[in-house]
Amino acid sequence: MVRKSCTSRPWDVASFPSHEPRSQIAASNSYGVASPAFADAVAKFEDARLALFGVPYDRTCSYRGGARYGPGAIRQASYNFETYMMDHQRDILAVPYADLGDTPSFGSSAEMVEGVTRMAGDVLRAGKIPIVIGGEHSLAPAVVQAFPKDVGVLGIDAHLDFRDSYLNDKWSHACSARRIADHVGAENVIYMGVRSYSAEEREALEALGLTYISSYEIHERGIVAMTERALKEIDRDRIYLTIDMDGVDPAYAPAVGNPEPFGLAPMQVKRLLDILGPHLVGMDLNEVSPAWDQGQTSLLAARLIREAIMSIGEARL
Incomplete structure (x- = not known):
């Protein structure tokens, strides 16, 4: 059972080093606020194929707080x-991508x-592929809702997140898969x-037909076989990927909101990204609470985002 209290540690992200020419400060707009950019996000929005933005939100956390600091810590680690x-035998600068900064602070979920x-809808209407950095997992259905209902959704997560409501909030991070299923159908x-x-x-899940593949199956049968099985079962050409970093074993990613042992290894997630790249139309990565380790979870998250950028970009070069 997920605990009902939320704890946090102080985390100072007030100062970031300048990394020119590898970065630019993302311009403020009607949705976002200026923020130090993800490394190598040097393309202008109109020239970019992918567009990143952060959602520093963690108001529905149920155990460890601090995911609102995730976007800044991940950018710094990048x-x-x-x-x-x-x-990949390729420079990431071959893939033009922009960083739009962070959304403003929000109140309710x-x-x-x-x-x-x-904001995700604006990115999609401009013909860009969104990559969203959390923040907590409650952001995932918000992004998915910007897509047509014919996308398939693949998630990496230690938890099923399939409650209909948690602590009287249907948009809680513990309900993210349920809200995604409301939009695209549990079978997808x-x-x-x-x-x-x-x-x-x-x-x-039995009543509505949600499918999951446990970490135990992945370790026993291999990530390649299980990813191919997932693609076959979803049976959609266009895939949205949501990565909750607690899907990775806490030995590698301890700084998450709800750590759970017996998880995936980083190399398994990388191989999944390699396979999914040609299918991906968007993704998010969430639930990094950076104060709970010495930076290794943020480093891994940043590297996984870079792997996603390359895997998506290579398929479209």
Whole structure:
């Protein structure tokens, strides 16, 4: 059972180093606020194929707080890496992408959903692929709602997140898969890496037809086979990917809101990104609470976003 209290540690992200020419300060607009850009996000929005933005929101957290600091910490960590991606044999600068900064602070979860859906919709209408950095997992259905209902959704998560409501909030992070299923249909959603759900969620997934692949199956049968199975079961050409960092084992990603042992290894998530790249029309990565480690979770999150940028971009070069 997910705990009902939310704890946090102080986290100072007030000062960021300047990294010119690898970055630019994302311009303020009617939706977002200026924020230090993700490394190598040097393309202008009109020239970009992908557009990043952050959602520093964690008001529905149920255990560890601080995911609102995730976008800043992940951006800062992104400067650790070379622009040349050795395994891709290509420079990430070959893929033009922009960073639009962060959304403003939101009050209620319903307000957050409305604002994020609007911003993701603007990105999509401009013909760009959105990559959204959280923040907590409650942002995922907000982004998915900006897409037509014919997309499939694949999630990486330790938890099923299939409650209909949690603590009287239907937009809680614990309900994200349920709200996604409301939009695209449960038959078009599959979660991977799952190793925890409630009795309520067990009944709901059987009644509504949600499919999941446990972390145990992935370790036993391999990430390639299980990813191919997921694509076959979703049976949609266009896939949206949502990554809750607690899907990764806490040995590698300890700074998350609700850590759960027996998770995925980073290399497994990378291989999934390699396979999914040609299918992806958008993604989010969420639930990094950076104060709970020495920076390793933010580093991994930043690297996974860079891997996603390359995997998506390579398929479209």
